[in-house]
Amino acid sequence: MTRRDLRGLEGLDALLGRPFTARPEEVDLGAVPARLAAALGVPPVPDTTPVVEEGTWTRDGVDGLALRWSTGFGSDTRAWLLRPAGERAPLPGIVALxxxxxxxxxGKEKIADGPVDEPRVAAFRAEAYDGVAVxxxxxxxxxxxLAHDAFGWGSRRMRREDMPERTLRAAADAIAARGGALDDAARYDLHAGPNEDAVAKTLGVLGTSWGGLVARDDLIAARVLAARADVRPGGVVLVGLSGGGARAALAGALDERVVRATAVVAMMATFDAMLDGYIQRHTWMLMNPGMARVGEWPDIAAARAPRPLFVGFARRDALFPLRGMLDAEARLRAHYRRAGAEHALHTAWADRPHSFGADTQQAFLAWAGALSS
Incomplete structure (x- = not known):
């Protein structure tokens, strides 16, 4: 039976050599980072990035520092550096995506509290993070x-007046269907959906991609954090849910300088299984053109084995088929077994829908704490 995402394209996967069917032992993990960089079209990443400190605050047991830097194009990145209140010693670093x-x-407001509350994210956090600013x-x-805005979000979002006419028409129709009574943030988000496809086309013509630009933003952020005197040497951990998990896997695979470990939550399944009706549920950050030339999604996540890797699964995740999640876990274990580092792979299953809930948060913290002890 034809897989749903290949309807009308019957036989194409066979014609292309069924690129997702290689067994784990046939995959050269060492070649994955270069293939990934080529497929995503990642622009050069600067060795150092000047950072501006813009203000501090303390609330709920956390000291905050507002940061800003330029990535070389578009709006500046704005970020928050969060530490335990009053702590002055260097601490292990986490880039929260x-x-x-x-x-x-x-962007960052979805996972981090800054100096003032952002009420609009409360309902979103309740569903995605059990109400926690992780x-x-x-x-x-x-x-x-460190929590920063990635390309396309928050301080790095595109202005509505810069969007193409097709995006504006689609957004106007969506706003009208909702009665028009929406705040500015909600109106923007109705523009951002159709605009993602429009931007993806432009980026492809330029030789890059959504995944490539977001990965570059994340690599810059990781280097910014790792270079700080108040962060312990030895590298930083990347962690994220869903699209943030995709970001962690991509940037983790691409980096050999400052990332010491990666955590991917509710963003792990085989591409092969996802071709049966799941591809269109996902962002361009994951479904970049040419991914079949790189490998399976778990091949990308495991590309730096034996580097420590945490993977959280949500058993009732509607964005991924259970078969694909189970196959991905088995594939990850096979890669780490080949690397002689089964202990460096930690997987955690939660019986919940797509989310980074309290149970997985605690599992991640226990894992990250053990790395830092």
């Missing part, structure tokens, strides 16, 4: 946590 979630007006929770647990 916000998810996609269909909400692009906000970046702040990680800081209170003893980490220096």
């Amino acid at each position: 916000h998810c996609h979630g269909g909400m692009k007006f906000h 970046a702040n929770a990680f800081a209170r647990a003893g980490f220096a946590v």
